[in-house]
Amino acid sequence: MTIRYPNGKKYTPVQTTKRQNLKNLSFSNRGKTLEDELNESNEFYLSRDIAVIHKKPIPVQIVKVSYPARSAARITEAYFGAPSTTDYNGVWKGTYIDFEAKETKTKTSFPLSNIHEHQIQHMKNVTKQNGTAFLIVKFSTLDRYFVVPYDVVESKWERMKTGGRKSITLAEFEETSIEIKPGYIPRLDYLKALNGIMESANEKIER
Template sequence: MAIRYPNGKKYVPVQKKDTARKVNPSFSNRGKTLEDELNESNEYYLHHGIAVIHKKPVPIQVVNVKYPARSAAVITEAYFRTPSTTDYNGVWQGKYIDFEAKETKNKTSFPLQNIHEHQVMHMKNISSQGGIAFFVIRFSTLDRYFILPYASFSNKWKRMIDGGRKSITLAEIEKDAIEIQPGFHPRLDYIQALDTLAAKSTETIERQEQER
């Protein structure tokens, strides 16, 4: 199926195609994508009344459909109605959260080439309204997961726009992000990481007020 952006440019999937787990084969969920792991974690949160978080539907306008059989329809061409924003959003403890999930096979850095300006602007708007915006980043080869808050990401994005490096080093992520240790129930407990992130944000606000 051919899917195109509103400007007619063909959409080519990247990063999330081949994400089979190659590290620690003892895990029963090896081969699952980051999206699979997050969806399962979100189901756990919903079932236990912890948070209500869902993957956003993709706004697609169908153009052409073929009917190879009476009981089957195949979409052969479609367009994105509007530019996509981020992957997930929802509510946790009265707070609006909004995040993008990204995977990379790179062992030393996280490339910024697959993040779009309109996504960054969306996360900026969320943050300005008091929402919690962040990235869930998986280094698939290393089997490591991180929560990178928008505030930390935005500095690296600006660095790229100003002509600097086009990636965030693993060392920078280790410093600015919160690492998630994968488990089973839920698989990725990123809500616990948000507790830590919220505490750090509160400390930062209190320190800034004291310095005034």
């Protein structure tokens, strides 16, 4: 099947060697991806009536379909329908929340190239409507997780646009974000961390 981006460019999966595949398999055996961990945590929240949060589906426009048999159809060409916004959204305590989840293998910083301009704009629009937008970043090599408020992401993004560094350092995460300590059930209790961020924001408003 051929899948194309909205501009018509063909989507080509990254090719890996046998050695790379074995390496990836070994890595996956050591732990699940951030997406897996978040999906399981969201299922826990839903089952306990804590929150309703889901991963957004990727919009795909089907262009060509072949029918090798009357009882079977096969998609042969499709396009990503539109640039994706963020990974997850939902409702918690009457508040709309919207966030992007990212992983990095670097040990000292998170490259801002992992985020797109339209995602920054989307999170900005969410906050304008009194929603809560943020990032969840996993330093996979260090097994450390951070909930990053949108205002922090925006400030580092603007710094980059004015010629500053093109990443957020680990030290900056430690200073401006809330770290999530992985547990058992749920694996990532990111709403607990988010609660701390929202309480801090409310205190600033009251002052």
